[in-house]
Amino acid sequence: AQKVTQTQTSISVMEKTTVTMDCVYETQDSSYFLFWYKQTASGEIVFLIRQDSYKKENATVGHYSLNFQKPKSSIGLIITATQIEDSAVYFCAMREPSSNTDKVVFGTGTRLQVSP
Amino acid sequence: GGIITQTPKFLIGQEGQKLTLKCQQNFNHDTMYWYRQDSGKGLRLIYYSITENDLQKGDLSEGYDASREKKSSFSLTVTSAQKNEMAVFLCASSIRQRGNTLYFGEGSRLIVV
Numbered sequence: 001a002q003k004v005t006q007t008q009t010s011i012s013v014m015e016k017t018t019v020t021m022d023c024v025y026e027t028q029d030s031s032y033f034l035f036w037y038k039q040t041a042s043g044e045i046v047f048l049i050r051q052d053s054y055k056k057e058n059a060t061v062g063h064y065s066l067n068f069q070k071p072k073s074s075i076g077l078i079i080t081a082t083q084i085e086d087s088a089v090y091f092c093a094m095r096e097p098s099s100n101t102d103k104v105v106f107g108t109g110t111r112l113q114v115s116p
Numbered sequence: 117g118g119i120i121t122q123t124p125k126f127l128i129g130q131e132g133q134k135l136t137l138k139c140q141q142n143f144n145h146d147t148m149y150w151y152r153q154d155s156g157k158g159l160r161l162i163y164y165s166i167t168e169n170d171l172q173k174g175d176l177s178e179g180y181d182a183s184r185e186k187k188s189s190f191s192l193t194v195t196s197a198q199k200n201e202m203a204v205f206l207c208a209s210s211i212r213q214r215g216n217t218l219y220f221g222e223g224s225r226l227i228v229v
Binding site: 006033045103104 | 164217
């Protein structure tokens with residue numbers, strides 16, 4: 001069964017520093033997709049970045065990047081040069097399209113607080 | 117672009133009452149999802165549907181029914197509302213292809229009195 005685990009409930013950092021958020025997952029599939037989403041204070045949830053399991057290179061979008069360690073079933077989110085507006089809750093998620101059910105499961109989230 | 121509309125934004129009902137949440141999307145997406153988010157917690161999958169008239173149970177389906185009569189809409193019914201299930205319910209949709217992301221609605225808050 002799919003499972004996604006985020007053990008960090010809350011992280012506080014100073015503005016302009018780099019932060020890493022952890023996520024580990026469990027899957028029986030050989031092909032899967034991993035995502036990070038951001039939930040702002042208003043409750044809006046938006047997609048940030050994706051990693052395809054068959055790709056060795058880590059995905060990067062703007063100041064977001066991923067640390068994909070497939071042997072450890074780990075997909076960390078790295079935010080460089082953090083800004084106040086990065087304060088939010090970050091969710092890791094996994095999708096297993098090969099199972100033909102298109103199920104997407106989420107972790108419990110990590111709250112990031114960025115201070116000036 | 118497109119939008120996901122959830123109605124109502126706030127759903128107030130009495131304990132034991134049957135309550136229904138509705139979700140509409142104009143992305144023409146195949147797959148739709150209902151998640152429950154308890155205060156300060158993660159998203160738990162209740163039901164999802166990969167096409168019209170299809171229903172798949174998530175990890176939290178007990179106590180809920182769902183309906184996908186049209187491609188564009190997905191309803192969730194709380195069969196007997198309980199005070200301990202006051203939460204925000206989030207609808208999402210996605211193209212049913214490899215790696216596509218989810219788009220979320222703004223959420224509906226369930227209040228049980």
